[in-house]
Amino acid sequence: MNQRAKTMAENRAKLISAARKAFAEKGFAASSMDDLTADVGLTRGALYHNFGDKRGLLAAVVEQIDSEMAARAHQAGAKAADDWQGLLTEGTVYIELALDPEVQRIVLLDGPAVLGDPSQWPSQSNCLQSTKLTVERLIAQGTLKQIDAEAAARLISGAALNAALWVAASTTPKEVLPKAIVAFQALATGLLKTPA
Amino acid sequence: MNQRAKTMAENRAKLISAARKAFAEKGFAASSMDDLTADVGLTRGALYHNFGDKRGLLAAVVEQIDSEMAARAHQAGAKAADDWQGLLTEGTVYIELALDPEVQRIVLLDGPAVLGDPSQWPSQSNCLQSTKLTVERLIAQGTLKQIDAEAAARLISGAALNAALWVAASTTPKEVLPKAIVAFQALATGLLKTPA
DNA sequence: ACATTTAACATACGAAGCGTATGTATACTA
C-alpha cells in the first residue's frame, strides 16, 4: 500500500471512529463537523474530500455498524440447533444489539431519518438480508407458512428493533428486556405452519 | 373567547398546518422557520412565542397527527366483530396509515429522531395506548397468551409500522401491501393461546 | 371614557454551522 493511501485510510478510520462517538452521544444534527474533525487533528477539508458531505460520513458510519451487527447476528444464529431456533436467537440478538446506544441513535433513529429507508441503503441492510435468507430456507423446509419472505423478515426484525427501543427508553431495562424477548418469541410462532 | 385568544389560536393553527406541509415535504431539518412563518404571513417571533423553539413546533405537529391516527385506528377497530378481529384490523390500519407521507416522514422518521422515543412523548402515543388496552382485554378474556401487554402492543405496532415503511419505500406499493398485511396477520396469530 | 398595563408578535442582532472555492505541501511519476 502507498504512503498516501495508507494515511488516507487512517484518516478515514479516525473520522469514522470520531463520528461514531459524536453521533451516538449528541446525535447527527447536533454534531459539529468542525469539532469532530478537530478532535482527530484534521479539518473539514479532509471530511469533504473523503465523504463528500456530512451525510456521506453518516452513511459510512452506518455501513460499518450495520456490518458489525450482521456479523454478530449471523454468528449467534449459526450456533443454534436448527434454522427455526436460529431465527429466534437472531431476533433476540437484534433486541440486545439495539440496546447499544450507538446502534440505537445512529442506525435506528438518525439513520432512517437522514438517509431514508434502510432497505434503500447501499449496504442494503446486511442485517435484514440475513434473516430474509433464513426465512426463505424455513419456508422451503415447510416449517413456516408460505408467506412473502421479505415481508416476514421485515416484520420480524421490525418488531425486534421496536421492542429494543422500548427497552432502552425504559427506566428499568433489565426488568423489561425479558418481557420483550418472551413477547417476541410468542409473536414469531405465528409464522410457524404448525405452532409448537 | 377573547379576541386575543382567538387570533392566537388561529395563528397556532396556521403554523401547525404549514409545518405539516413543510416537514412532510422537506423533512424537519431542511425546513426553514423563516420560510415557514412567512408562508402564513407571520415571522419567527410568533413561532418562538407559541412553541418555544423549532422542536416545540414539531412536537405540536406530531401530537396533532398522532391523535388523528388514534381516532382512525380506534374507529376501524370498533367496527370489528370481536376484540381479536379488532386487533387485527387495527394493525392493518396502522400499515395503511403509515403509507401517508405525512405520517411517515413526521411521525415515524423525524419524530423519533428529534423528540426521542414515542412512548416518552407528552401525547404518550395515543395510537399505541389504544392497542395496549385491546391486548389487555384479550389477555383477560383468555384469548391471548399471558404476556406483557405493553410488550405485545409494542411489537405488534412496531411490526406494522415497519412493514408500512417497507411498503412505502417500495417501487410497487400496491403489490407489496397485501403481502405485508398477510404476513402481519400471520405473525399476530402467534399471540393467540390457541392458534386459529 | 381614558390611562395603564399586558402580551402577542415583529425587528434586530449575534453566533454557529455547512458547503465551496481556492491555496499549499507532500507524496508519486517520469
Add this chain to the structure above:
DNA sequence: TAGTATACATACGCTTCGTATGTTAAATGT
C-alpha cells in the same frame, strides 16, 4: 530531480437558529 497530482488546510459567503429588544393592539381598572 523537476513536474504533477492530490490529500488536506484555509478562507469565504450563505443560511439558519435562538434571543434580546422594540412595538402595537387588546384587555383591565378606575
